[in-house]
Amino acid sequence: MKKYSNFNATLAIARASFRSIIRSPSAVVFSLAFPLIFIVVFANIGGSGVTVDVGVAKTTDTLSPVYLALKGAKVVHLITDQSADEMAKSLAKGNIDAIIDVQKNNAMPPYTLHVQYTEASQQKGGILKSLLQSIFFQINSRGNTIPQPVAEIKETTVKGREYKYIDFILPGMLGFSLLSSGVFGTAFVFLSLRLTLVIKRFFATPVKKYSIVLGEALARLVFSLLGALFIIMVGHYAFGFTLIHGIVTVINMLVLAALGLIIFMGFGFAISGIAKNESAVPPISNIITMPQFLLSGTFFATTAFPNWLQAISKVLPLTYLNDAMRKVAFEGAGLNEVTHQLLILGVWFILIYAVAVKTFKWE
């Protein structure tokens, strides 16, 4: 007789599970429809606003007529509470549209305005440019008694890429998709296989326990990665999601997605053991997913939170997955540049699987 192959048994389960997943409406809705709907909605909301965000360098002379004129301009939103470092980063991403620095000179002309524009926000830079020209024209022609100009402009443009809202929201949506598939999907499947005695029937065959777990995990992994790929492609081609190094970035994102999913499945395994019946799964799963959904920077940057909330978000695994995803996708970081995030995810992996091994039940 042919030797029994655990590998083939694992594949048989993976194949069955994959078929079952793509035929179950909830999996498809949670993993694909929801994230895409959010992306469409937020990508359209995100780009609004006709204000030009202008960073003000700390060295600016805030009493100068140039500064006062800018302050009075309605379209200009002056940002004074960021450090030089933060401002430079924001400028490169196009989160602010320009940085100004007004300096008083001992010589003529009495004021010099240094403006840094960014390639990441050329349109708004253009608005500011024409605004500045009209301000200067007014100031310099005001005092007829003074023949010389009051101020001069020195312009530079920094290199950068526009950080669109899609660049923020898409990795968050991916994280959400992986989280719900990993936690809800895994918990439901293993609980129902256990309760409906499907697993018991499996045990009457020569299949090994690890084949069952591995087969299920494999199916979910393939399904979720295909879903992630689909979301990335739609984001890229329909909404201009930035993929710096193209295919390499996509592959890095998928690797991160796989790692994230494996961790989230650990929660699912643990929940399937704790829950007594199927109606107990959603509440327990929500306790795991909701805080991460809200606090891990899915919709808003965590920096917008008060400190005590930031402290919580700094513990959650999804925060680090989102963070790593954004670094990889937008900044073009390699996986070796997100080791800090990976390390914390690794700690979560060990923690959650230690719990899952304790709580998981076969019958």
Add this chain to the structure above:
Amino acid sequence: MAEKPIITVKNLVKNYGDFNAVKGISFEVYEGEIFGLLGPNGAGKTTTLEIIETLRDKTSGEITVDGFNIETDANDIKQVIGVQLQSAGYYPNLNLSELIKLFCGLYGINKSPMEMLEKVALTDKAKAKYKDLSGGQKQRFSIATTLINNPRIIFLDEPTTGLDPQARRNLWDLIREIRDAGTTVVITTHYMDEAEELCDRVAFVDGGHIIGIDTPNHFIDELVASGFERKKQVKLANLEDVFINMTGKEWREG
């Protein structure tokens, strides 16, 4: 028939916590027979079967199945038995032929789904989901999954419960065919007419003990010889005969 034991159970005891469900039973099942385990609800039939099937741990006792020891060779036993559980579900969202393929993978055996479904007359349901089958079709499908690995022994736990008289007879025919093909069948049932008709030998289990093992005929003869008589004179036919006569012999699902 040469009486060669294929299953030997010696002093099997099973406790669930403090509860003593099986209290030291011993019996043998012979190769090629249909062996019935009979007894009231809670007698310990399912418990006993599932221990033999390696699905539950025993408390004590010795069991060999086709020469394999239950403790040390559970995996070998799984290869040579087919199991129908009293209540089992099948993987959700798959149709019958996909389920058969799944089991082929689990057993590491290459069989065409149609070949298996043909054995239980379900080829026209190949694309149907298990949950959409009638009760009788479900039982026939379960039996098909027990046959995938060409088992030496199959275990059927109440396969005919809830079936109409035609479906029951149809299943009896199927079970006899399986036996005639050389497979030993261990079955539990609450229908004594079924046991009388189908089983080569039966064991009565009550309260965790075996209170008798013999052929149905022998049990009946013994009882009659002891002077037993039915209170009401049996008519030449019963209501089941009427049912079959009125609704026709052919079973009608599908």
